[in-house]
Amino acid sequence: MTQMTARDIAHAAGIALNTPVTEAERLSGGDLCVVLRLHLGTGGSVVAKSGPAPRVEAKMLTAIRATGVPAPKVLAVSDRVLVLEDLPDDGVLNGSGWRALGAALRRLHGTTGTTYGWPEDYAFGALRIPNAPVADWPGFWAERRLLPKAAALPPPFARRLEALARELPNRLPRTPAPALLHGDLWSGNLLAQRGTFTGLVDPASYHGHGEVDLAMLHLFGTPGPEFAEAYGATEPGCATRRPIYQLWPAIVHVRLFGAGYHGMLDGLLTRCGV
Template sequence: MPPPDTLTPWLAERLGVELVDCWPVCGGCIHRAWRLDLADGRRLFAKTNTTSCLPLLAAEAEGLQALAAAAGDEGPQVPVPLAHGISGRSAVLVLSWLDLERGQSAAKMLHWFRLGAALAQLHRRSLLHACVPSDSPRRVYGWPMDNFIGSGPQPNGWQEHWGRFFVERRLAPQLERLGRCGNPLERTERLLAWAGQRLGEHRPDPCLVHGDLWSGNVAVTCDGRGTIFDPAVYRGDREVDLAMARLFGGFPRAFFDGYSEEWPLPADHRRRLNLYNLYHLLNHANLFGGAYLNQCQASIDGLLALPG
């Protein structure tokens, strides 16, 4: 999809900026990504898609705003959402431009260490930036509205019990979606019961989590600061972010060392790691099918074979 012809007047109306050039850049697998060159020499970043995808871009903007508020000066750098809406026949999200580091360097491990520490600071500070209904208990999990994990739906709402939230709003909808699409997995009812028991006594702090923290959604800027983007935010167990950071290739060890130095995880956090990552495997099975279906079944079988 090319940039919409109406993008120049749309930017002028929404942001008061003059667009002089627009270049495609590498982005994700969902939207088209663009570098916007402005008349005053600045750059912006934009994503475009069909108008039906506006809810995805609006949810992304909301998530970035929440992360930025919790990050403060010490947390990871977060792109600033500047505008989103419909321009001609396209949905558009405009963000601040970040110069990302390319390639490897000896200093990069230090940058990853600092990013881990910065994420821990964001998680901790988010406890002071609660986004919960005024009539709800302080210790609740979820988000005010549904959003997206990749291009898949992510149900939210509020729940006082973390285990119930993770089973009912994360695992069960993914399993039901697979079944509706003709890809049912085996022993799913037993898995949901087991997951509820495994998380039954776990009472984590309801931190703001990125929610989709794999290596494609983080980077290091040219000035050495870590940045996170493309979130699927909600309030939950901070361990979900650290678990996914080990999935799909994983982050360098320096990242986990930096996080641990700032805010160590509970000693038993590995008991929940594969359970938390099952959510992302199920989502990939729903989005892409193929080998992910077998990987999900193997994960379920492995979890049910665990002692205790």
């Protein structure tokens, strides 16, 4: 499918809502898709976006909201566009906001599934994310995250990932609780207004070890100390497992954005001892 333009998205959203769109403004972010704030002829505004699988993303957001964790309400969805509640956001979390995020993430991870994965595959842009269930967690992390993209990396990276994958049964818990994950938890996907946490957006959800979200959140930033206090205690060995879980977003960044992320991937593999 060809990339939708802002005009395409506004038009498709108006049809999905059966409401005229009077103005469209592009929002920041959206490295892999176009995100717009649309002002409606009936008053108010919504957020509309393209994406690889709008219906799948809608299900993910609905699952997050069902736990009581803030996320935008799905207002309309089609095969081409997702239309969402326009939650307030100025991008800045303060201490109480970090505390609210910690409590929300603990709540999210307390909602568990019956297996690891998600009923449907997903994607970051053109990069497919396989989510088919695997019975044990080390197997899922190897077969659905580390190895599928290894063959497309420079051979030295691929060999190191393959070596690590063989060790995962000894380095990851076999059957941790299959927590509901956001799946792409970094600061750009956290909404905040005047320091207060207002919602999670742009999920790539599946069920897995809750430490995956914590690892991603710490890869590109440093949550305030209030976050850890509110989230609560982590399992023994969390710090040792963190670089293993951070390898997935590093691989994704290499595949999507190129060799500028080779240093990150190399450093994480070294921290993993391979």
